[in-house]
Amino acid sequence: xxxxxxxxxxxxxxxxxxxxxxxxxxxxxxxxxxxxxxxxxxxxxxxxxxxxxxxxxxxxxxxxxxxxxxxxxxxxxxxxxxxxxxxxxxxxxxxxxxxxxxxxxxxxxxxxxxxxxxxxxxxxxxxxxxxxxxxxxxxxxxxxxxxxxxxxxxxxxxxxxxxxxxxxxxxxxxxxxxxxxxxxxxxxxxxxxxxxxxxxxxxx
Amino acid sequence: xxxxxxxxxxxxxxxxxxxxxxxxxxxxxxxxxxxxxxxxxxxxxxxxxxxxxxxxxxxxxxxxxxxxxxxxxxxxxxxxxxxxxxxxxxxxxxxxxxxxxxxxxxxxxxxxxxxxxxxxxxxxxxxxxxxxxxxxxxxxxxxxxxxxxxxxxxxxxxxxxxxxxxxxxxxxxxxxxxxxxxxxxxxxxxxxxxxxxxxxxxxx
Amino acid sequence: xxxxxxxxxxxxxxxxxxxxxxxxxxxxxxxxxxxxxxxxxxxxxxxxxxxxxxxxxxxxxxxxxxxxxxxxxxxxxxxxxxxxxxxxxxxxxxxxxxxxxxxxxxxxxxxxxxxxxxxxxxxxxxxxxxxxxxxxxxxxxxxxxxxxxxxxxxxxxxxxxxxxxxxxxxxxxxxxxxxxxxxxxxxxxxxxxxxxxxxxxxxx
Amino acid sequence: xxxxxxxxxxxxxxxxxxxxxxxxxxxxxxxxxxxxxxxxxxxxxxxxxxxxxxxxxxxxxxxxxxxxxxxxxxxxxxxxxxxxxxxxxxxxxxxxxxxxxxxxxxxxxxxxxxxxxxxxxxxxxxxxxxxxxxxxxxxxxxxxxxxxxxxxxxxxxxxxxxxxxxxxxxxxxxxxxxxxxxxxxxxxxxxxxxxxxxxxxxxx
DNA sequence: TATGAATGAGCCTTCATTCAT
DNA sequence: TATGAATGAAGGCTCATTCAT
Numbered sequence: 001x002x003x004x005x006x007x008x009x010x011x012x013x014x015x016x017x018x019x020x021x022x023x024x025x026x027x028x029x030x031x032x033x034x035x036x037x038x039x040x041x042x043x044x045x046x047x048x049x050x051x052x053x054x055x056x057x058x059x060x061x062x063x064x065x066x067x068x069x070x071x072x073x074x075x076x077x078x079x080x081x082x083x084x085x086x087x088x089x090x091x092x093x094x095x096x097x098x099x100x101x102x103x104x105x106x107x108x109x110x111x112x113x114x115x116x117x118x119x120x121x122x123x124x125x126x127x128x129x130x131x132x133x134x135x136x137x138x139x140x141x142x143x144x145x146x147x148x149x150x151x152x153x154x155x156x157x158x159x160x161x162x163x164x165x166x167x168x169x170x171x172x173x174x175x176x177x178x179x180x181x182x183x184x185x186x187x188x189x190x191x192x193x194x195x196x197x198x199x200x201x202x203x204x
Numbered sequence: 205x206x207x208x209x210x211x212x213x214x215x216x217x218x219x220x221x222x223x224x225x226x227x228x229x230x231x232x233x234x235x236x237x238x239x240x241x242x243x244x245x246x247x248x249x250x251x252x253x254x255x256x257x258x259x260x261x262x263x264x265x266x267x268x269x270x271x272x273x274x275x276x277x278x279x280x281x282x283x284x285x286x287x288x289x290x291x292x293x294x295x296x297x298x299x300x301x302x303x304x305x306x307x308x309x310x311x312x313x314x315x316x317x318x319x320x321x322x323x324x325x326x327x328x329x330x331x332x333x334x335x336x337x338x339x340x341x342x343x344x345x346x347x348x349x350x351x352x353x354x355x356x357x358x359x360x361x362x363x364x365x366x367x368x369x370x371x372x373x374x375x376x377x378x379x380x381x382x383x384x385x386x387x388x389x390x391x392x393x394x395x396x397x398x399x400x401x402x403x404x405x406x407x408x
Numbered sequence: 409x410x411x412x413x414x415x416x417x418x419x420x421x422x423x424x425x426x427x428x429x430x431x432x433x434x435x436x437x438x439x440x441x442x443x444x445x446x447x448x449x450x451x452x453x454x455x456x457x458x459x460x461x462x463x464x465x466x467x468x469x470x471x472x473x474x475x476x477x478x479x480x481x482x483x484x485x486x487x488x489x490x491x492x493x494x495x496x497x498x499x500x501x502x503x504x505x506x507x508x509x510x511x512x513x514x515x516x517x518x519x520x521x522x523x524x525x526x527x528x529x530x531x532x533x534x535x536x537x538x539x540x541x542x543x544x545x546x547x548x549x550x551x552x553x554x555x556x557x558x559x560x561x562x563x564x565x566x567x568x569x570x571x572x573x574x575x576x577x578x579x580x581x582x583x584x585x586x587x588x589x590x591x592x593x594x595x596x597x598x599x600x601x602x603x604x605x606x607x608x609x610x611x612x
Numbered sequence: 613x614x615x616x617x618x619x620x621x622x623x624x625x626x627x628x629x630x631x632x633x634x635x636x637x638x639x640x641x642x643x644x645x646x647x648x649x650x651x652x653x654x655x656x657x658x659x660x661x662x663x664x665x666x667x668x669x670x671x672x673x674x675x676x677x678x679x680x681x682x683x684x685x686x687x688x689x690x691x692x693x694x695x696x697x698x699x700x701x702x703x704x705x706x707x708x709x710x711x712x713x714x715x716x717x718x719x720x721x722x723x724x725x726x727x728x729x730x731x732x733x734x735x736x737x738x739x740x741x742x743x744x745x746x747x748x749x750x751x752x753x754x755x756x757x758x759x760x761x762x763x764x765x766x767x768x769x770x771x772x773x774x775x776x777x778x779x780x781x782x783x784x785x786x787x788x789x790x791x792x793x794x795x796x797x798x799x800x801x802x803x804x805x806x807x808x809x810x811x812x813x814x815x816x
Numbered sequence: 817t818a819t820g821a822a823t824g825a826g827c828c829t830t831c832a833t834t835c836a837t
Numbered sequence: 838t839a840t841g842a843a844t845g846a847a848g849g850c851t852c853a854t855t856c857a858t
């Protein structure tokens with residue numbers, strides 16, 4: 001279970017400190033990778049962000065690949081569980097959908113660099129891990145689709161809704177949301193707009 | 205208008221052949237860059253795609269940068285004009301919107317590698333060209349927003365529609381459309397789904 | 409003052425060792441460049457001279473250009489000061505001239521590769537640094553000319569001496585001296601011969 | 613005897629035209645090599661100087677090396693003969709020396725690019741040709757030395773003159789002369805100054 | 817805990833050269 | 838007579854990684 005990969009044998013008391021520092025290293029890596037792309041981000045850039053010498057990174061990660069893996073792991077953590085929890089709730093479909101959108105967008109606020117890195121750079125993961133992630137994403141897509149389908153079944157959504165596509169559309173809409181957030185466009189406004197348009201449409 | 209960069213002094217009759225070959229080189233570059241990303245795509249990869257030696261590329265392009273520039277130029281060509289033409293038409297708002305979506309998605313079918321490369325790799329362009337493209341994109345976004353605003357004015361769209369955001373949402377929705385096109389999901393189906401959901405919403 | 413270019417963040421105690429090694433690298437570069445010319449000397453040649461892998465050089469210099477800059481800096485260091493010191497002295501003009509010649513030739517003995525590289529390869533420096541060096545050389549030429557002019561004023565040299573040209577002639581004479589030094593021609597003999605001929609001429 | 617190397621089988625009438633064009637190509641090569649150095653001058657630069665496509669050069673020369681060989685041949689042609697002729701004359705030593713200086717400097721005026729290229733770039737010649745040239749230079753140096761020695765024997769020059777070194781000094785002095793020719797320094801003035809200083813010295 | 821030093825692999829690019837036309 | 842097209846070799850440089858300390 002040492003998901004964080006690489007991990008020297010340490011006395012328990014040291015371990016916490018080590019993990020904390022590893023987190024900082026990861027934050028720096030995620031920041032630089034989000035900004036410059038995986039191949040555009042050199043380990044020197046990342047070390048520079050931290051103010052340490054470049055080989056020091058290798059004390060926390062066995063390779064750049066591994067760091068990306070860990071970043072993607074963090075950037076995707078909890079999505080399935082949160083969506084499942086929402087679906088298990090009892091509210092109206094429209095509220096479940098609003099919640100799902102908010103839940104999906106939330107990490108964009110809290111860990112934006114992890115999310116961006118995962119979204120745009122996961123294709124550079126080693127094949128195995130990439131496929132593993134692909135399966136996870138597939139499950140999430142399916143779950144989201146189930147949410148819509150149950151809405152249709154419940155008579156809350158249009159009976160002819162293309163649930164498969166609609167799910168993908170909602171998800172990608174949330175994913176790109178961050179890129180048009182700016183000085184005058186907040187995440188909340190975006191989140192609401194996505195839900196409003198999706199549920200009620202633009203036409204009078 | 206298609207500057208095409210680099211161009212040895214050639215007699216007119218040979219020029220056509222040269223430009224045709226340059227186009228092939230560009231196609232290969234776009235294909236590899238779309239697949240592997242700009243930094244992930246080596247000039248050796250591109251040459252391999254063409255079955256030529258790697259320095260041969262430099263007979264057609266002065267640099268990898270320049271090739272990306274040209275790819276982005278092609279990948280963005282005509283968008284503004286097509287959207288403007290649609291807006292200048294006389295149909296109902298809903299039809300204009302459907303047309304705009306189809307027009308935006310169309311290049312995804314015809315020149316997918318150029319579109320993908322532009323969308324994902326433009327940030328690696330040299331600063332000047334990148335900013336130039338940024339301005340172009342800004343204009344397009346604004347034009348799309350005007351389309352929606354005129355729909356609101358005409359009483360075809362909801363008076364409280366957040367046109368700025370809605371425009372961005374539609375555009376990005378179209379942009380990502382290609383990534384969920386697969387064996388059983390066609391571009392047409394996607395195009396229709398985007399329009400349907402946007403116009404009428406998912407709720408009954 | 410010796411900028412030394414490139415310099416990783418090092419603890420003070422390590423700095424000395426780093427600078428010493430940098431000096432060795434520079435020595436090797438100067439040797440190869442003096443032998444083969446700037447463009448004829450590949451970084452691989454230089455690394456070979458040191459017995460290290462070629463990229464190792466980049467730990468000590470940011471670029472080949474920068475190494476040439478540093479070589480030229482060293483190859484020109486102190487000339488102005490030494491000449492000025494001689495001119496500030498109180499001896500007879502003839503002795504000052506002999507001293508100036510010896511001073512000019514001295515680095516040819518101590519750091520021949522730096523001097524040769526500077527003399528023959530400075531034209532390949534980046535424009536800015538090249539112009540900077542040009543100004544330095546101009547000042548030196550002027551100072552040397554002043555030395556001769558003061559000799560004329562003092563009545564030690566012929567009143568019709570073309571001091572401008574004579575200065576250039578002496579300087580270049582010293583510069584090329586190294587190329588005819590061989591088994592039976594020493595620097596001392598050369599240095600004396602230059603001064604003798606210049607002062608008293610060859611005719612009876 | 614086809615010294616010009618490379619030479620296709622041509623009817624006699626065409627030959628002249630071919631040789632004339634070859635001369636132009638050589639002039640261009642010498643110009644660019646003088647300006648940028650042998651390794652700094654690309655065949656593309658040379659072709660650009662001529663306004664032709666770059667492979668066209670290979671119609672006149674088998675290789676860049678060969679062009680340099682030919683340039684050096686031209687740049688050194690006649691020196692020995694001219695000096696010999698002067699020595700065979702009957703004038704006073706001082707006039708022979710003045711004539712020798714003028715003769716040595718003359719090509720700097722007429723074919724400066726060949727002279728510069730020869731002087732600075734001959735070390736990049738293929739070994740054999742380089743050594744051959746070295747022998748020629750050696751002969752010239754010896755002849756010049758004989759001129760001085762005969763002057764000493766005739767009682768025209770100081771009996772203790774270091775003729776070996778003095779010859780080298782004069783020659784190199786002439787060689788570098790061109791580099792300080794400028795707006796206000798002519799070749800004539802330089803030529804005279806060299807002779808004056810050499811013969812009578814600078815001291816009163 | 818962290819780093820100084822070094823390196824193999826690989827990248828983009830330039831260049832002299834070739835050859836069919 | 839000249840060139841369009843292509844290429845092998847090499848060049849300078851960057852990068853992820855290693856390892857002794």
